[in-house]
Amino acid sequence: MACHYRAGRQRGFTLIELILVIILLGVLSMTAASRLIGRSSFDAYLARDQAVSLARQIQLRAMSNQTPQGTLDPCLSLRVQSNHFGPATCAATTYSGRALITSADGVTIGGTIQGDIQFDLLGRPYQLDSHGSKTLLCVTGCQITFISRNTQSASLCINREGYIHACS
Template sequence: MNIRKRLGFTLVELIIVIILLAILSLYAASRYIGVGSFSVLVIQDSVISIARQVQLNRMHSNVTDANDSLRLSISSHCFGSVEGCAHPDGRSDWVAEDGVTFSAPVSEISFDLLGNPLNVASGGVEVTIHGQGSQAIVSVCANGLISKSGCD
């Protein structure tokens, strides 16, 4: 029996190491390059949370006319309840971030007691979040669904 001493690595081992290094370097590079898009995705989740909070508050309000804390306001630099954007101190129902702007075809969304958008927004509204080199969309659908995947 002839035993050969192994020197070096096989081609398969080298390819696996190269692939693992490529995956790690792509991950590391994306952490440095994608900082602007990351903030937009975080803001997108905050917008969804705030829209659902205002919608649920309206559904639990049991009043005929929604006051300022039960309507969504969409301005270029603030998204949240009308009252939250006007007086943000100590409130959790608004979001604003430097370098991030919001746009929508309407400036305000009211909900009925079932959580469906009313008036101009009754057909559904897409809120676009613009950041540094990236953007995200939040949909407020006609049936009351609020999501980042659209109204389909």
């Protein structure tokens, strides 16, 4: 007795079809999960990454726009407050730039430094005291922490030489 198989009839799926279905389900589930999780779990990290970019941009502008005597346009300073991270208020008309963090973004700012941070020709951070003299900042390092609605935090660090980077 011989077994007869009919050519051309398949039962089941090929390996390629199964792999494609698994990949498509993975993509769909990741998209759905990101919608369900919401953006608040990423807010602190996004704010920190944007803040690093903005702080470096302000630092570069300050380094290239000073007079030989070292005087700086006050609009080229970085304002750090609990509800604001970005250029000084006057910078909206003088230099284009958007403040990254406001109270509407749902991220609060804390850390070892507050106020207007200026940068000298070498990129080092300083503040002006009440007498107008420069006080170097971040001698032991400064840390600015961004805290999202769900209390996750991410930090930005500035060292005494002006290196701005993401830190833990």
